[in-house]
Amino acid sequence: MVSLLPGGNTASATDNLGLNVKGAILIDADSGKILYEKNANEALGIASMSKMLTEYILLDAINDGKVKWDQKYKVSDYAYKISQDRALSNVPLRADGEYTIKELYEAMAIYSANAATIAIAETIAGSETEFLTLMNKKAKEIGLKGYHFVNATGLNNAQLQGMQPKGTSASDENKMPAKSVARLAYHLLKDHPEVLKTSSIPRKTFREGTDDAIKMDNWNFMLPGLVSEYEGVDGLKTGTTDYAGQCFTGTAKRNGTRLIAVVMHAEGAAHIARFKAARQLFDYGFGQFTTEEIVPAGYTFKKQRSIAVKNGKEKNVKIATKDSISMMVKTSEVDDYQAKLVLDKESLNAPAKKGTVVGHVQIDKKSGKDYGFIDGSVSGADVVTAVTAEKVGWFSLTLKKIGAFFSGLF
Structure with a gap:
């Protein structure tokens, strides 16, 4: 073995960041180098972080010409009923309405709209049940481990009013280890960096200028101008259910370096604890690591x-x-x-x-x-x-x- 790097003193700094989370990981988005992990191999609830995989499959379909941004979707009875549940993150859809895939995608990526996500799954695969096959296929293709998908949204199946995909448990929920969530985000950004153009939008109005207009605030509070803003953050996806707790897959870029942080089941103030943990991870990565040529x-x-x-x-x-x-x-x-x-x-x-x-x-x-x-x-x-x-x-x-x-x- 040949050492190629200049001399220096071995660090004594601890890797224990004191994160109040069930699982976490921090990686370099360029090389995939893992900089920190905590309980990163245990499958935990991922909630709406599941939508990253739905985004991935949609963007693949767009690139392959199987789906077009201006393609119209006619609302199914399933999507309509879920869209009317305002206890969930949703943009209400009209039973007789037609929506473009672009509109639905923005609602999913910015506002984590669940019925819009179901609509995209139905557009691509015909039904959410069939879409699960595509999710499992893509997960295997990019090498995810320990994953378990029961729907396209990340909701608990009990929230789907008895219309959950066939063959899935009525109270089951999507699960995956933090390491697999990071791997999903890593490949999503490699294959579809354009996803950041939408995930970085802090606010947008759905169907602006119509009677159906509704304001969408991005659930990623670390974006510029929002309550937990952090320099360089431009994505990627939050998630919250009773089972999964507060979850977040964030990405930030500073001085040419992009990091990906995954936080699973953060404990603390509602919707803020996950961003506090992500901030600790980003501070650690940007503050203590540099990119070096090894060979x-x-x-x-x-x-x-x-x-x-x-x-x-x-x-x-x-x-x-x-x-x-x-x-x-x-x-x-x-x-x-x-x-x-x-x-x-x-x-x-x-x-x-x-x-x-x-x-x-x-x-x-x-x-x-x-x-x-x-x-x-x-x-x-x-x-x-x-x-x-x-x-x-x-x-x-x-x-x-x-x-x-x-x-x-x-």
Whole structure:
């Protein structure tokens, strides 16, 4: 293993932030590096944070041309009845009304409107029951673990007036570990960064200029101008039920660095405790971590600068890192990280093009706790051939085989 970072003193700062929550996690939105976690693997109620997955599936469908923003939705009896329950977060829908997908999406993303979310699920899959299949498929595709979905909204099924998706329990609720919630947000922002254009809107009027106009205040109070505002926050999704408690997946960007914080079942003042916990996480991340280059592009490891080549003009070919590897590390622990070469094969068969993957880089921490990456490993860690390994000509190859034959006899 080769240490590539400048010297420094090992941090003694504690990772215990004193968060009054059942689960939490903080990650770098660029590399997926986990900076902090607390009980991040226990499946807990996620409430309306479920809508991030509904948003993901909708934005996929928009990109694929399966759904259009100006497409009209005719209100189902189910969506209408749920929309009239003002004890829930909702924009009331007319039984005979038609609404564009764009209107419904904004109501879902800004105001966490539940009937609007059901309408989107019905538009994409025909019914919320069928939409659950898409939710589970997408969850598996992006590698979520410990998830359990019973509806598209995150409400407790008991709140769906007996119309919950078929095959689900009448009092069940969506669950997922904080780590999977963070992974969902991480992939959502990677694949659909445009989601922030809507999640960052603090206030908007639904159906402005009509008799149905209703003011929508974003439930994310950390947005600029709202009661718990925090510099750089532009998303992402809150959630609250009796079972899940106060939940929040927030994201903030400062000086080119974007963080994702997930808070599960925060304890404290109504609707404010989750933002207090998120603030602690953001302060910790922005205040104590910096992005460092761990390995430069084209780096060769001293103990393994090349790999053997069979039937090649040269016996060995040079190998090096394909890309640079950067990640967030605690500023006071910058010298604790080491890059280790892991070869996936002992040799190559010629011919092999320049850039052939032969292994990867593993990042290890010499001491103390390291939480790893939200996707399991650092991205951009391929080790490749630095030049083409050309195959030896047939005549030379024949002579080699004859020589090998006779050397075997003696």
